[in-house]
Amino acid sequence: MGNITESYEFSAKNFPNKIAIQTDHQQINYKNWSELVNQTANWLYSLHSENKIIGIHLPNGIPFLQLFAGAAKAGWIAVPLDLKWKTIELEERVKICNPSIIVTTKEIFYRNKHMIPNLKSLDDILQEISQFEVNIIRDTQEDLPFYIGFTSGTTGKPKAFVRSQKSWLASFECNRMDFELNELDHIFIPGALIHSHFLYGAISTLYLGGTVYLLDKFSPIKGHLWIQSYPITTMYVVPTMLEAFQKQGILINQPIKVLSSGAKWSERLKLEIRNHFPKMTMYEFYGASELSFITVLSERDGFKKAASVGKPCSGVEVQIRLKDQSLARPNEIGKVYVRSELIITGYMDSDGRTVHSIRDEEGWATVHDMGYFDEDGYLYITGREQNMILYGGINIFPEEVEKVISLHPDVEEVAVIGLPDSYWGQVVTAVVKGNGSSLELKRLCNKYLSSYKIPRKWFFLSEMPYTTSGKIARAELIKQLERKVTSN
Structure with missing residues (x-):
């Protein structure tokens, strides 16, 4: 050897x-x-x-x-x-x-x-x-x-x-x-x-x-x-x-x-x-x-x-x-x-x-x-199994939605996650760093994605949480947004 x-x-x-x-x-x-x-x-x-x-x-x-x-x-x-x-x-x-x-x-x-x-x-x-x-x-x-x-x-x-x-x-x-x-x-x-x-x-x-x-x-x-x-x-x-x-x-x-x-x-x-x-x-x-x-x-x-x-x-x-x-x-x-x-x-x-x-x-x-x-x-x-969003019994891979949203020139970074929902199980949620408006981004998604894949909730952050290797910390992001939704 x-x-x-x-x-x-x-x-x-x-x-x-x-x-x-x-x-x-x-x-x-x-x-x-x-x-x-x-x-x-x-x-x-x-x-x-x-x-x-x-x-x-x-x-x-x-x-x-x-x-x-x-x-x-x-x-x-x-x-x-x-x-x-x-x-x-x-x-x-x-x-x-x-x-x-x-x-x-x-x-x-x-x-x-x-x-x-x-x-x-x-x-x-x-x-x-x-x-x-x-x-x-x-x-x-x-x-x-x-x-x-x-x-x-x-x-x-x-x-x-x-x-x-x-x-x-x-x-x-x-x-x-x-x-x-x-x-x-x-x-x-x-x-x-x-x-x-x-x-x-x-x-x-x-x-x-x-x-x-x-x-x-x-x-x-x-x-x-x-x-x-x-x-x-x-x-x-x-x-x-x-x-x-x-x-x-x-x-x-x-x-x-x-x-x-x-x-x-x-x-x-x-x-x-x-x-x-x-x-x-x-x-x-x-x-x-x-x-x-x-x-x-x-x-x-x-x-x-x-x-x-x-x-x-x-x-x-x-x-x-x-x-x-x-x-x-x-x-x-x-x-x-x-x-x-x-x-x-x-x-x-x-x-x-x-x-x-x-x-x-x-x-x-x-x-x-x-x-x-x-x-x-x-x-x-198509995505990673642990990131998959289960929306009303349908599997949605966030990576597919992220790819479309990132086409917008004013989007610096995007993470798509599933937030808990009492009716649907999870709803598709987009977290965006950048200047694009939710209306513009919805129109972009509508052009490339099936209606059920379009995010129902939109959040805009000045900074994303990251893991030590520089990836978006999705678990931490979900916790942050769940706290935000609960407090509202």
């Missing part, structure tokens, strides 16, 4: 002077990158720790990737910890994953060293690492867990998942086969490495032997400058980043491949962004933290199947199952199940010791998304 860093030695030998990582203030070639990862692994070996877990509480930069890759090389588990978390949020997650060492900035170290156990300053750690051999002392090739991430769902309560080396090695094949990436690519990572989308983008690029261009912090103006200044061929994005380029009126004429999550795009943004990226080749993928890549929609399919999230990625099987677990027919909505080597090992118990698999006996797993295949084998996502 391989290691996600196993290709570094090959790259260092065959193109030692090629840039591996370029940041605002630093660049490193493959020879030095391979040696740096080896030194980091050797340093971790020297700690003789029984609890081989390292927390990485750092901003974007080479040290973040160095510690992550070095941990993988040494057979340790890396835990990225978000700098945006409040101290109480950090303490909660540290308690779950229990790292034996947490590396952070000097400023955070001095501020939190008495509150967070095992906290170390990056400057001190880098000095220690520099003393070690640049050749690997002991190589780890086992299929070990190497990554703990956190997902919070709609409630905001953190859940820790564990991923194995094998799962990312399998995912790297999707880069080659489905996204057509290789060692010749120059890949732009504009987002924070704390998010697995961008961390995976960087680490997979280094495995393939490409060059990573890593922004300290996302800015559309700075991103545009980098795309103009460097030979960037591909960039990993989330839809809000492309929307930021669009709002700045930025036009990017260079040919560029864009990799983004297909399930979160609005149709309006898809159409508008092409005016700002006229030579863009789009690869949209649908996936989840727990399941990794599920389907991909290529540029050539994106026009004829724009509403779908594509076909299964290489090595991925997808089924749509009805409530009785029988397989759905084409265009029949059911729950999405996935089987592949890309799936996480499982969720950690709150005690940090036990890992529970999310697979069934035959290796299938679900995150409770609902969807259907069309007659050509393209997958469509």
Whole structure:
């Protein structure tokens, strides 16, 4: 079994002077990158720790990737910890994953060293690492867990998942086969490495032997400058980043491949962004933290199947199952199940010791998304089971209604939820951040939606409640609105 860093030695030998990582203030070639990862692994070996877990509480930069890759090389588990978390949020997650060492900035170290156990300053750690051999002392090739991430769902309560080396090695094949990436690519990572989308983008690029261009912090103006200044061929994005380029009126004429999550795009943004990226080749993928890549929609399919999230990625099987677990027919909505080597090992118990698999006996797993295949084998996502609204015995997926409301140019953000109703069971309720009026938005909904899907209640908020991962906290939103309705 391989290691996600196993290709570094090959790259260092065959193109030692090629840039591996370029940041605002630093660049490193493959020879030095391979040696740096080896030194980091050797340093971790020297700690003789029984609890081989390292927390990485750092901003974007080479040290973040160095510690992550070095941990993988040494057979340790890396835990990225978000700098945006409040101290109480950090303490909660540290308690779950229990790292034996947490590396952070000097400023955070001095501020939190008495509150967070095992906290170390990056400057001190880098000095220690520099003393070690640049050749690997002991190589780890086992299929070990190497990554703990956190997902919070709609409630905001953190859940820790564990991923194995094998799962990312399998995912790297999707880069080659489905996204057509290789060692010749120059890949732009504009987002924070704390998010697995961008961390995976960087680490997979280094495995393939490409060059990573890593922004300290996302800015559309700075991103545009980098795309103009460097030979960037591909960039990993989330839809809000492309929307930021669009709002700045930025036009990017260079040919560029864009990799983004297909399930979160609005149709309006898809159409508008092409005016700002006229030579863009789009690869949209649908996936989840727990399941990794599920389907991909290529540029050539994106026009004829724009509403779908594509076909299964290489090595991925997808089924749509009805409530009785029988397989759905084409265009029949059911729950999405996935089987592949890309799936996480499982969720950690709150005690940090036990890992529970999310697979069934035959290796299938679900995150409770609902969807259907069309007659050509393209997958469509209708929503998440737990978000479903039951209105008079009819199932309504809020994501479908949100997609329509977000077409209005004055809507910044929208969440559609079900509020309790004594007659209907639940009524469709829209919560909007933005300037659109309820009358305008009702007319828009009437144009695209069946009458029973149009929200009966409308609320306008200046701010939405969010989970720690930046998603709208639907459970908290429902509580807020129920209190508001009751008080009125």
